[in-house]
Amino acid sequence: SVKELIVRRGQPFKFTLKLAKPFKLALDELIMTVKTGDHPSEDLGTMSRFGVPDKVQRLPSAKAVWKAELQRSTAPETGILTLSITPSVDSPVGEYTMSARLGEEERALANLSVLFNPWCPGDVVFLPDEVERKEYVMNEQGIIYKGVDNYIAPIHWDYGQFEQDMVNICMKILDCSMKHKQDPAKDVSARCNPVYVSRVITSMINSENEGGILKGNWGNDFRGGVSPTHWSSSYPILKNWFNACFCSVKYGQCWVFSGVMCSVMRLLGIPCRVITNYQSAHDTNKNLIIETYFADYGVREKESKDSVWNYHVWVEGWMKRPDLAKDGRYDGWQVLDPTPQEKSDGMFCCGPAPVSAIRNGDTHLKYDVPFLFAAVNADCITWLKDYRIGQSISTKSVGTNRRMDITDSYKQKEGGRFFHIYIYFLIHFFLFHPDLIIPILVPYSRYQKLMIDCESMNISAMVTDQRKKNHVFLAENRIVLMNPPIVITVK
Secondary structure, eight states: OOSSEEEETTOOEEEEEEOSSOOOTTTOOEEEEEEESSSOOTTTTSEEEEEESOOOOOOTTOOSOOEEEEOTTOBGGGTEEEEEEEOOTTOOOEEEEEEEEETTEEEEEEEEEEEOOTTOTTSTTOOOOHHHHIIIIIOOEEEEEEEETTEEEEEEEEOOTTSTTHHHHHHHHHHTSHHHHHOHHHHHHHTTOHHHHHHHHHHHHBTTSTTOSEEEOOSSOOTTSOOGGGOOBSHHHHHHHHHTTTOOEEEEOHHHHHHHHHHHHHHHTOOEEEEEEEEEEEOSSSSSEEEOOEEGGGTEEOOOSOEEEEEEEEEEEEEOOTTTOTTSTTOEEEEEOOSOOSEETTEEOOOOEEHHHHHHTOTTSTTTHHHHHHHHHOEEEOSSOEEOOSEEEEEEOTTSSOEEEOHHHHSOOTTOOSSOOOOOOOOSOOSOOTTOOOOOOOOHHHHHHHHHTOSEEEEEEEEEOSSSTTOEEEEEEEEEOOOOOOOOOOO
């Protein structure tokens, strides 16, 4: 930004002071103070005092101490001080004020915003690969995958994380959270931790928690807003929320929630990418089994709170997890899901959960590992067959628009899984013979209202052998509903 001072943790920035008199290093001491939040405290890391030369007396409990050094090019005898100021690598992200005191006089110097720093080895969001940093922090354009596992459909998404006012918008998101309202001092202090910050963001993207950005709608009535398919960019959603006094924008679904969250994460400096999981399970009772029951020979489903989505979209954020293990085994990509599904710690939020923990089945770890493990690994059992959950898990490749399959990062090879397939019923008949092909016509005149707003539909077919009435066959398949071709001829 050319209008705002925006800095990153652990990265020095230059600041020039013009004094009314010469600065004498042997006699004078310039004491600078930075503060964030309404309850600044050195013990909480939300205030730091540092000096040139640095003779500041601090408490041993002081956290997140900044430092300042005189540049070689400075000319203190003329009253011009060029300082190199380095925010602590543990500083909470947020909006700060900076002031300076020389003798008995104190002046406000600047307002600045501090972000995470994936370029700094000391920051817990450090990402070593520069090409990956360009993709997962700096790239404002991306691809989100929709469709079904046998017909993957990419859509372009504009993250716009560096658009005008995005810093102010993202800082306001943190300030509007329930955590901040419950304990502002503790919340601002905890913003030094990307685990905490990213979890707060997941709770703020959806409107199920007070003050959230997007209201979900999985129906066909979008009055008062627009269909989720209307959106192709995060910035208009975030700007609308900001300008409307933080009223929820209508409407979104999983890919919109995730696109918006990716924008906020990248702006704050946490490397982030959008992930699509095909055949994604929603396990409400945490038994790692998606229970789908059929009645009437499989034609009509009985009610079940468990479900399988054709696809579901979440994000991954890159960070260390010293809270889970000191040896770094859970560092790296962490799953975060902003779509409101189940409550976690009393709020609709999900993650961060280490991808490595999901793959290895470490379901005792926080946050929400069992729920996300089930999304890619649960057994889906029906009366007639079991489905393979967690297929073709996809994200955009680094530096290109090609799709990258990361399924192996999330789960063991099929057949090598360490949980059992459960059989609920013994049956004496088989699915369709592979040579038996029966064309099915779905009348558009009857089903058009259901088909227009859908991307796919499930087709179940039951066939009875007329010669052997007790031989009943059932087949099921997902059909992608493509838009009809349109040809325009100009004469």
